Amino acid sequence: SQQGEEDPQALSIQEGENATMNCSYKTSINNLQWYRQNSGRGLVHLILIRSNEREKHSGRLRVTLDTSKKSSSLLITASRAADTASYFCATDTIIQGAQKLVFGQGTRLTINP
Amino acid sequence: DAGITQSPRHKVTETGTPVTLRCHQTENHRYMYWYRQDPGHGLRLIHYSYGVKDTDKGEVSDGYSVSRSKTEDFLLTLESATSSQTSVYFCAISESGEQFFGPGTRLTVL
Numbered sequence: 001s002q003q004g005e006e007d008p009q010a011l012s013i014q015e016g017e018n019a020t021m022n023c024s025y026k027t028s029i030n031n032l033q034w035y036r037q038n039s040g041r042g043l044v045h046l047i048l049i050r051s052n053e054r055e056k057h058s059g060r061l062r063v064t065l066d067t068s069k070k071s072s073s074l075l076i077t078a079s080r081a082a083d084t085a086s087y088f089c090a091t092d093t094i095i096q097g098a099q100k101l102v103f104g105q106g107t108r109l110t111i112n113p
Numbered sequence: 114d115a116g117i118t119q120s121p122r123h124k125v126t127e128t129g130t131p132v133t134l135r136c137h138q139t140e141n142h143r144y145m146y147w148y149r150q151d152p153g154h155g156l157r158l159i160h161y162s163y164g165v166k167d168t169d170k171g172e173v174s175d176g177y178s179v180s181r182s183k184t185e186d187f188l189l190t191l192e193s194a195t196s197s198q199t200s201v202y203f204c205a206i207s208e209s210g211e212q213f214f215g216p217g218t219r220l221t222v223l
Contacts, residue, residue, distance in 0.1 A: 042214030098163045099207040103155035
């Protein structure tokens, strides 16, 4: 079963606008991560936020985490055409030292020039 | 790309045939993972390995087996492929809290 559920499933905006994607999850987490996937490629790690953190920034990315609501959001500011991709949240738990990720279904983001 | 390669990159096979996918990494990572990606499901963990000969099941392990006889190779086997196993398969390693993914194998079972 999927831990994370993302909203919206698809988002289309104009270049330069901000894009916000949301992720909800069901159980307690260790960390929450966001990944990007360009069409036909593997996933690329964007940012990790720990369960005791509320907000984290990396360049044009801002991630928030609300553990009381079991939700996270990813904000991409000043979007560019190159940001067109699918974005996935993933919760992780550590078992036998291995990091088991459970992914959401993803948000397909399209940036229109 | 953390030195991860997958082979083959594309494969078409028939129902009932065995299929083995290979994941190869060059940087001596201990933890390796196999996922499948299907429309509407995101990525789902099939099996993972926490060392040579040490593996465990993930979320969707039925119909799959894995082996890891040496650090650099993690093999995923479909003993008798079914059409429901048509998917894109990704291998990954974990390092410092992140996972790094291979380029994927597109498998079609007719």
